[in-house]
Amino acid sequence: MKTQASLTVSHPGFFSLIQDGGRKGYQAFGVPESGAMDKEAAMIASLLAGNPKEAPVIEVTVMGLELEVHEDLTIAITGGDLGPQVDGMPVPMYQTVKIQTGSRLRFTGLRTGARAYLAFSGTMKADNVMGSYATYTRGNFGGLDGRKLEKGDSIVIEPKETAFKRFDASVLPGYGQTEIRVILFREDEAFTGEGIHTFLSEPYDISNQSDRMGYRLSGPLISHREGADMISSAITFGAIQVPGHGQPIIMMADRQTVGGYTQIGRVISADLSVLAQSLPGKTLTFKEVSLREAQNLYRQRMNQINKAFSVYE
Amino acid sequence: MKETIGFRPRGDDAVIITFGTAINEETNQAIRRFLFAIEKNGIKGMIEAIPSYTQLTIIYDQQECYYEEMLDQLYEIRRQLTSIEIPEAQTVKIPVVYGGEFGPDLATVAKYNGLSEEEVVTIHTSENYLIYMLGFTPGFPYLGGMDQKIATPRLETPREKIWAGSVGIAGNQTGIYPIESPGGWQIIGRTPLKLFDRDRSPEILLKAGDYIAFYPISEKEYLEMGGTL
Known part of the structure; x- marks a missing residue:
């Protein structure tokens, strides 16, 4: 070898x-x-x-x-x-x-x-x-x-x-994109209507306490219905946890596999690349999309990527 | 059982299967049964399944399956659940040197609960502990079933370094540190077994749904079993 x-x-x-x-x-x-x-x-x-x-x-x-x-x-x-x-x-x-x-x-x-x-x-x-x-x-x-x-x-x-x-990199999103699309976990009923409204309407900055494990955001507080703890469950890439302090944390590649903080939603797969290319100091806003829309956006992106290669023998 | 199993999306490439809200052996057993059914039937597009206290999270390749297509497959598995035979859970025996330099907080646990150190060991080794899930660090077991008589709060100041194999108590939980890490658990002993060994197959010793039973060994036996100081 x-x-x-x-x-x-x-x-x-x-x-x-x-x-x-x-x-x-x-x-x-x-x-x-x-x-x-x-x-x-x-x-x-x-x-x-x-x-x-x-x-x-x-x-x-x-x-x-x-x-x-x-x-x-x-x-x-x-x-x-x-x-x-x-x-x-x-x-x-x-x-x-x-x-x-x-x-x-x-x-x-x-x-x-x-x-x-x-x-x-x-x-x-x-x-x-x-x-x-x-x-x-x-x-x-x-x-x-x-x-x-x-x-x-x-x-x-x-x-x-x-x-x-x-x-052809023009099929990729610009890394300056600041709007991040999310699917909300409304069925969890963990947040107040006001909390969800705050999350979807206010800007959040990526803080310096951000790394491969997760991005800590700072912005207006998101209010819980009854506390910030839930029974520990799996944490997926892009899951947005909101601990008791009310500030969201987006879980990234090196995240723990399970955790007990409430989750407000999850970044759609098509926007994970932009998020990974964002540094502390950048201001993000969040927009809710439907599951089917998210899945179609991801398929579209993958199709565009597949077609963007040209080979010269 | 069927009525209590529900499904909901977790973003665009995951489904969570919910098994109620009670953390107990019955829920764990239901999750285990579902996992076996998945193994037996297979799910098109599934990447992995992550069990936790009351849920099973399925990660899937969304280019292969829309959510609705995943759901159809999961409904089918739910229908077949009653006919699935599942093997009995294994009990993994964990040798532990209690006290001394291996378990610097054994005296604290004894004192806090008004017991002798020997009594703490007897109580700690008399139960079988269900492994509800693994997480926190690679191979770390979340165990249920510890006797309240030895429950002890965490250290006020966490230690910077806890050796791999350390067995501890935090509140009414007991656990084992698979890798060296900082931590605030009361350390009562150490096992020579490696919960995580990257060069072994399987790399992770324990599995959710199995049980652990601790038994006491001497320092000499600890060294003979390959334990390190």
Whole structure:
């Protein structure tokens, strides 16, 4: 098995992790799903690179990752625009790009979104735990020794040839979008009419206490009917918990599998990508949609994504 | 039983199956029965099922199934429930060194309840505890059935580090820490068994719906069983 480094981390950046489509089938055992925060962007990067859609990628958050390249590789970068450059020259995103031995790939600074996804054509060597390469830092497993990338780390790729591909990113939502669509859990009857009205009509800021586990929002208080606790139940990606303090928390990729705070609703799948590309300080508003509408929006998005690839042999 | 099982959407790719509002063995048994029925029949588009105290949450691939199509499959399973044979729940025996450096709060628990340390151990090891669900950290069991005679409030100041395998009490609950983590439970002992071992198959020792029985071992036995200091 190949062990020689294809790339060396010369600067780890703010928070760079190996992620994939997420750890499936283990939430019943208390193991969080993890995986890419922006699953759409990660999937597009993998497909551009000619890899399976849930293959491991590097999730680069906000800024700073710098890699020394020791072998000719084909890469694809998607998601937030973090100013990727090779030897000082801008690298086009949303297409396959060849990078040469001896070059240096660097994410110079944030322009749009929050997280970029870097895929390499071929197989990335990483720690597979319970069927997934996703790094779960709180459990210290997956990805690269269960932790974020650090200076001096080696990344090993078994490279493969792939056709040149492009993706028309205009089918994706703009990451500046501030309206997040939700399905409300009205049947839970956990909130007052006024509480629900507040949630749907007032702006909420993403606070600094936000990470891969969840986004804490700050804004007008949401009132409960009878307290903020319920019998613990599963917490899904995008579920919006409202603890006793009345401020919502949107649960993200590394969320706990079960929890006992009341939930007001859930972000629709088609808007999870925008949410994952939103940083603290951004102001969000919430709009209710029906279940069928949400499911159609997601199907539409996936169809558009599938049609947005063009291949040049 | 059929009347008490309900369904409702949980966003665009999940359904929760509700089994009433009582946290008890009967509810847990009904959830377990439903899980076996799913395993036997299969559900098109299902990604995973997450049991909790009174619910079962199904995550599904919404490109494969609309909610209504999931519901039809779940109705069918509900219809077949009475004819499903389910295997008896397993009881997993958990060896524990009680007290000393392994259980620094055993004395506190004894004192709080006006018992001797030996009495606390006898009470703690005399029950079978139902595993209602796993969560909090990978492999952490939410257990039911602890005797009120040894119930003790959490520590006022949580510890920064609780060793993996630590057995504790918080209020009227008992539990085991699968991985090293901070925590405020009263730690009364430690097991050499690994509740979570990424290199073992299965990685997680316990399963919702099974039972746990604790039994006391010596420090020597703890080390012989592969326990670490």
